[in-house]
Amino acid sequence: MAHETTSANPKVNYEYRRRKARDEMRGQVTSFAMMIFMTFIAFIIVLADFDKFYAFPILLVLAAAQVVLQLYYFMHMSHKGHGTAALFLYSGALIAFVTILTFLTIVWW
Amino acid sequence: MSTVAEKRGFLAVLWDYLTTVDHKKIAILYLVSGGFFFLVGGIEAMLIRIQLAVPDNDFVSAGFYNELLTMHGTTMIFLAAMPLLFAFMNAVVPLQIGARDVAFPFLNSLGFWLFFFGGIFLNLSWFLGGAPDAGWTSYASLSIASDGHGIDFYVLGLQISGAGTLIAGINFLVTIINMRAPGMTYMRMPLFTWSTFVASALILFAFPPLTVGLFLMLFDRMFGANFFDVTMGGNTIIWEHLFWIFGHPEVYILILPAFGIFSDIISTFSKKRLFGYAAMVFATVLIGFLGFMVWAHHMFTTGLGPTANAIFAVATMAIAVPTGVKIFNWLLTMWGGSIRFTTPMLYAVAFIPSFVAGGVTGVMLASAPADYQYHDSYFVVAHFHYVIIGGVVLGLLAGTHFYWPKMFGTMLNETLGKITFWLFLIGFHGTFFIQHFLGLMGMPRRIWKYLPNQGLDLFNMISTVGAFFMAVAVIVLLANVIITQVKNVRVGNDPWGDGRTLEWAISSPPPYYNFKQLPLVRGLDPLWIEKMEGRTEMTPAEPLGDIHMPNSSFIPFVMSLGLFIAAFGAMYQIDWRASDGADYVWSLPVLIIGMGITIGSMAVRSLKDDHGYHIHKEELMDDHDKGGRE
Known part of the structure; x- marks a missing residue:
């Protein structure tokens, strides 16, 4: 089963890499969707004119979550x-x- | 390709050092320039002590005294202690982890030249209208009001040399994380490497606040901003916070490598593995970590309020715990060991009680209510000289004797070394022990003169006599260096005979590529393990192969020179604007030309590929006794 690989290394397990890439892609798409959703919530909170007492902490938590997702999924810290x-x-x-x-x-x- | 045993002219050697990217040569550059600034700072200290020797003295004027004390502190911390530590880090750490060089040889050179030009710039203030005079802490309320260009020299000089320090710190972090020899796990690294690692992490986190503080000061003084001007809505306390967020970790940046040097010396000359190695590592990391949580203990009397004072007091006292762990581990390393009292070991043994004395007064000062009494008195002066001289300078002197053979291939004279040690130790305690009492008797810090018959006369005279002992000790050390280098008796790999770590497995000084084959590390104290199994050399971890080497480069020098030139332009444009463009018309062009030189050399470095060169296997096989194995 000689798949075309981009690697010169004969030990590269094509099936394994394929599966890893699929999992990776799923993680990225999921976190991308979540980030869009969180941004959406943030805009709603501001547009709906929530009390500052609620709005500020929620916005900060959402921002922190975005940073974590960015670092772990898009910048590969996971x-x-x-x-x-x-x-x-x-x-x-x-x-x-x-x-x-x-x-x-x-x-x- | 061989660089040894070649007689070369002075200019060739000079060019070699100006362009070198070799960590061993950069170590020598750091040692020489750090040593030079140490002498400059020492002369300033002697002038201070002469002025204070007798009451109501008029040896120096009040304004000049302020400049002296400011430049003494600034020079000793930034331009003497740190570069001297970098000298030993550069000379030893790559060898201790079995690396061929640091991770970024070019940056290593750039870091040195930035420090060097920053230091020269700062010291040129003496000849260009007066040095900075607001203390080494340069508190904003004083420094904003300071006339002349003194503070501008401070701000610009430290900004340039601080960039160099930051670069050097990052370089060591990357080196220690990535360049360890096969088998050299984190928990097998010698303590000096560990403490360099933690100190570099502290540099990484502590220097940016200083950079920010200096930038705010620069804008306040040079471009009419008002960050620290209370009358314009600024806040002068912000400088104090930014300075001490940097300043407290800074003292750990100084002391931790000294701890590392002592750990290696004590273990070597006790012929024992370091007691409680894991605890030592943990304590080092913990000290580094806690170092960031305590800065406000320098500011108890600024009125932070009882809650903040209590928090910072308790956090400060907590640091005594890991430090105590280290003290006991050193004692227990010596306990039952086969101790040889060589010069470095004498320093190490003297360091323990000296540093403990400084630590104890540190805990006293950490107690916020008591600090209201001690604050800005000679008690504080005594305290920080006990930790900095009793810890850092003793460490540097010990390191000088201990690592001299590895850096220069010659052995400093032991008799002269011991004379230096005793003179210095007696002088140090003579100068500073008595200052505790001067402080408790009410003598304020940074005071220019005092009146007779207030009970301060005798103690100040004793203190000055002590300072002369230290000065003589330094002169003896210099004589020792000159005699040793003139005699030039070469020594082998392990001149102390009991070397435990990798640097003693390689010739003194090592060949420019360090290890011919990277060594295989099989545990803590790898050379000792091999010795115990009857071998004299390390087992190689790889077959003999080509070695990739970086090319020498003149760019770091030019890059730093550009900033040095630009700093003059940045400073004198104040006068140019003040005179409505009548005078100092050259200032703006100089600023632009200087920045142009720096940015241009950065562009050259970025756009021109420099792949280095290879030393081929055949050449390595010809060279015999030049380290490593064949």
Whole structure:
């Protein structure tokens, strides 16, 4: 069963790669749909003139979810070998968060 | 292709160093320029101590004293301690992980030249109308009001050298993550490599806040912005926060590599595996992590409120725990070991009580209510000199003696080394121990002169005498270096005899391609494992093959030079605008030309492919005793 592969490596398992690519595609399409949906919700919240007390937290949560989907599905952080990158990303995010928290609580009070 | 045993003219050597991308040569560049700035900062310190030796002294003027203390702090932290640590990181870390070079040799060179030109720019302020005079922290309320160009030199100089430091930090992160030899897992890395890794991560996260702070300051001073001007709706406290968000991790960036050097020295000269290796690694990471949660303890008296003060006080005290873990692990490494008191080991042993003293006063200062008493007094001066000299400088001096043979292939004289050590240690404690009491007696920090008969006379004199001991120690060290290099007695792979880690498995200094074949690492202290099994060399992990090498490049020098030139234009355009275009008409063209040089050299680097070259297998087989195996 000699499939045409783009790889020069004879050990490439065509069926396996096909299945992986299909799963990958499904994940991307699903997250793309979710992102569109979340954007839609965000617009509705603003258009419907929700109380700011509700609107701000919901918008922030939706934004955070979008970032996670972007990182994990479109920028492939869900793949193997991204542990170090993830560690540094989260460390940086944490330090930025602490900094912003401090500024919001004790600098611009 | 051989670079050794060739007599070359001075200009050829100079050109070699200006264009080198070899981590071992960049290490020497860092060592020489860091050492130069260490001497400059040391002379500034001596002038400060001479001024304070006797009451009501008029050795220097008040304004000049402010410049001296500012430049002493700035030079020692940014231009001496950090580059000297980078010297050892560059010289040793690639060898310790069994790599042929750092991940980005070109960037390594660029990082050095940016630091160098930034440092030169900062120090040119002495000759161009006065140095910065608002303290090394350059608090905005002072520095916005400072006349002349001193603070502009500070802002632009640190911006340039800070970019270099950031580049160097990222380079080490990538090197340690990606370039480890086969078998060198994270938990087999020597402690110096680990602490370099954590310190580089701290650089990655700590330098951007400094960059932001410096940019805001730059806009305030040079382009009429008002970020820190309270009368215009700004907030002067923001500078303090940004500075210390950088500044506190910065002191860990300094101390962690020193911890790493000491860990390797103590384990080597106790002839024992480091006690509690995993705990040491964990403690290093934890110190790095907590280092970002404590910056406001420098600002207890700015009025953050009791809640914020309490949170930052507790977080600060928490750092004592991992630090204590490390102290006990060093003690237990020595416990039962077969200890040899070589010069580096003397430094390591002296470091432990000295640093603990600095740590204890640190916990005292961390207690927010008590800090209201200590704040801005000589107690603080004593504290940070105990941690920075007792920790970092002792580490640098220990590292100089320990790694000298690996960097230069010669052994510093042990007798002179021990004389340096004793003079320095006595001088250090003599200078700073007594300053704790000066502080408790009420002597304020950064004060120019004090009145006689207030109980401060004798202690200040003792402190100055101590400083002279340190100065003599440094002179002895310089003499030692000159004598050693003139005699030029070459040493072998492992001159200390008890080397445990990979850098001692390769000749001193190593050949320019480092390992002929990458070594196979079979555990912690890989060379020691081989020695215990009766071998003298590492087992290779690969057959002998062609080695890919980067080409030397002059571009990093030109790129940094461009920024150096542009900085003058950026600074003097203030006067140009102030004079309505009458004077300093050259400032804007200089700014544009400087930026043009930098951007042009970046374009050349980007557009012109440079694939490096290969050292062929046949050449490697001819070279015999040049490291690795055949």
